[in-house]
Amino acid sequence: MIPELSNPSVCMRDPQRVEEILQSMVKAGSNTVQVIADFDMTLTRFAFKGKRCPTCHNILDNSNLISNECREELKVLLDTYYPIEIDSARSIAEKLPLMVEWWTKAHKILVQQKIRKDLLATAVRDSDAMLREGYQLLFDHLQEHSIPLLIFSAGIGDILEEVIRQAGVFHSNVKVFSNYMDFDESGLLKAFKGELIHIYNKREGALLNTGHFQELRTRPNVLLLGDSLGDLTMADGVQDMENILKIGFLNDKVEERKKSYLDSYDIVLVQDETLEVPNAIMLHLTGNK
Numbered sequence: 001m002i003p004e005l006s007n008p009s010v011c012m013r014d015p016q017r018v019e020e021i022l023q024s025m026v027k028a029g030s031n032t033v034q035v036i037a038d039f040d041m042t043l044t045r046f047a048f049k050g051k052r053c054p055t056c057h058n059i060l061d062n063s064n065l066i067s068n069e070c071r072e073e074l075k076v077l078l079d080t081y082y083p084i085e086i087d088s089a090r091s092i093a094e095k096l097p098l099m100v101e102w103w104t105k106a107h108k109i110l111v112q113q114k115i116r117k118d119l120l121a122t123a124v125r126d127s128d129a130m131l132r133e134g135y136q137l138l139f140d141h142l143q144e145h146s147i148p149l150l151i152f153s154a155g156i157g158d159i160l161e162e163v164i165r166q167a168g169v170f171h172s173n174v175k176v177f178s179n180y181m182d183f184d185e186s187g188l189l190k191a192f193k194g195e196l197i198h199i200y201n202k203r204e205g206a207l208l209n210t211g212h213f214q215e216l217r218t219r220p221n222v223l224l225l226g227d228s229l230g231d232l233t234m235a236d237g238v239q240d241m242e243n244i245l246k247i248g249f250l251n252d253k254v255e256e257r258k259k260s261y262l263d264s265y266d267i268v269l270v271q272d273e274t275l276e277v278p279n280a281i282m283l284h285l286t287g288n289k
């Protein structure tokens with residue numbers, strides 16, 4: 001029904017089920033649809049020309065807003081905890097406290113650096129962060145059709161917003177839930193605001209934002225985009241959900257993780273750096289193809 005679903009990067013456990021969900025969503029109409037997406041390595045590229053692209057945190061790690069000593073410390077943390085994050089042999093229960101430990105230590109180090117708010121835009125501009133190919137179509141088309149795009153990110157909200165602002169796609173239909181920096185009156189980082197969001201508590205974040213989700217009650221059809229199993233809970237706050245189509249980017253450790261992704265996501269995109277498939281689905285839902 002959608003030619004892009006035959007792309008070599010596409011894997012589906014149950015193509016028939018995908019077709020049924022899509023049919024039901026088309027019938028309900030695009031005014032009942034919302035998109036809920038993760039950010040790092042989902043809306044942004046995992047790699048470009050064989051080189052890893054940075055996450056929101058990595059944009060700061062690689063910038064000159066922090067000292068070399070701090071950079072070293074953050075690299076040690078990344079090298080310690082990222083392999084745990086993507087380790088399919090460990091359960092979520094085992095990984096969760098370690099992820100909290102990673103984020104807590106990293107944020108503490110960043111706060112010690114008294115990062116200047118006015119230099120964040122330059123750090124983003126100088127970075128290798130890239131939204132996935134096809135981002136312009138995704139963001140613009142959702143805006144044109146007044147479809148809300150909710151971004152749930154365990155990254156850093158201030159950096160994330162700057163990435164999409166600089167790409168010219170921070171439209172009014174985009175809402176971001178993430179870790180935001182708190183600056184003192186002279187514009188120096190003093191803390192992170194509110195409850196920490198890490199990869200395994202997006203559900204709590206979703207439920208806490210009930211006010212926002214209530215606004216979206218009339219949009220019970222959800223297109224969910226993620227890159228980790230933790231991202232699957234992002235839509236748990238949506239009340240009266242009718243259909244959810246889960247699209248997962250499998251970027252790293254493909255063979256070890258493929259089965260668990262196929263068991264959890266309706267569509268798995270294996271090492272696909274583009275938004276071609278989500279865009280084709282969105283065009284299909286809005287009747288533009």
Ligand SMILES: Nc1ccn([C@@H]2O[C@H](COP(=O)(O)O)[C@@H](O)[C@H]2O)c(=O)n1
Pocket residue numbers: 038039040041055056057058078082085102103106152153154155198199
């Ligand atoms: N100090 C850190 C902590 C986390 N990360 C990565 O950020 C990603 C979270 O962002 P999402 O938008 O995907 O929720 C996560 O996958 C970690 O690998 C980091 O780079 N540095």
